[in-house]
Amino acid sequence: MAVHDRYVAVNGDHPMGPDDEAYVREHFVPATSEALELMLADHLPLPSYVLGDQTPMVPPAHGELAEVAGGVERLRRWFVAFWPDDPATGEQEWVHYLSGQHVCLREVTPVRIRQRTERIAEAAAALDLLRRDPHDPTGRGMLGEAVDGVLGVPGLDTLLLPMTAYDRLRFGGPTDRERWVDGPRAEFLTPVPPVWPLRTERLLLRPHEPGDAEAYVEAWASEEWTSLLLSRAMNRAEVHEMVRRRTQPGDGRFVGLVVEHDGEVVGDSMLHLQGTGLSEGEIGWTVLPQHAGRGFATEAAREVLRMAFEHYGLRRVVANLDARNERSAALCERLGMRREVDRVADFWSKGTWTSSYEYAILRDEWRAASA
Template structure:
């Protein structure tokens, strides 16, 4: 039964019966053991001291030009990092990405979504001085593994400004498919621009690992 059927005939949808209700009853998201480690990187929850690493990038109009957010000053970056260190709703995982020697090179996030929290949105930034080394790809692979293995998600999406070629290339490297090409739907820094949604299903991710 689809949501449309439910309006016509009443009663819960098949998804509510078989996915959302059991998940809500039995599967409250529990974070994995931190940090996540990859060959070159460590992904972990933010600490207040991380803020300084992001100040210059967030002040840059160029670096922030394709992000939804406008540039931020030092105080705003510190406030953002402070918010990320506070307990949240258990559905948003914003992670600092550092090299093994502790140098912060960017961040990544996973936001669990959908009524049964069976879907997620992934996001990423790499500080300009560390771009072009494959760090974003390596971090995102770790976040996808957390999404599909630890949280058992069914589907992960990424939303981006259609002009963000580097982010789109990253999605393609990760094997994500461009599913949605929305024209002029996205208000960013004074103009309407277009956006893409990329997606990856658990079975597609598993096929990549084989």
């Protein structure tokens, strides 16, 4: 009862709905009576939630930190030591930890508490930059790291639990995930396509339609034409299925386009948005054999680069190719891309270890070349 009163004093008295209860049962466990004693002695955090039947619920690893610290009476000193240059903040964090209100964190540890603070500050600074210029490369990098993380740095999507409607009531606003993951993702990390079609001097570029499949059947049946692609040759049904998939709505990161000349399909082009803050794109292309050698792939790719940099605001575009694909490498060179990587026998394709190239171009380089 005493624990319940403390809990209400900290969180207020708000109703828990059935969805809240189901969520809490999924992510939290009932506190032991021993833990309840330690809460009243200010040695362990108060419950994260109290269910309608008064069951106090705590994170699954509630008492583990005390063990790591070498005993419950050492926990506070151990905890505060994670802020060696700023003991006042360490003490504040300890009080907040004891309040049981770190319910947004998947793992309630000082390391995660610090990471959450840092990533939220980073997200806030990134949003500031991006609201001034949605294509700001620093803003994109920071937001990507804050939300999705980078190698060695977990992002908020990994650190935070979903939380509940009850949390909105007790904290008086959107949940941390809504504020720092879902909101920024929807605003800046969800690609919005340009208005179709795109037009160049001779070509029209547009998303796939089911009726496009037949145009590709012959080329995809050819072992020779597909030999340097990652995919193997495909029969008619497989080509129709590939095109059908491309007509389905996705997350907007894969932009697959039909290239038309005078109403006839002459090839395709693609841009795959990826990387930290979705600020990099991988470009790809094919031209049907009967339309090769007329500069169609080059003209389409130039337009895809323009779309990548001007519309999607990318910072960098790369192309990966089989090193034996001389025509594709020549195309990269024509586009002003730089061969940055020359990998030897690095990937397995169609029964053999083959070498590959990566070409790249930065937005600033593309701008300078297009000026």
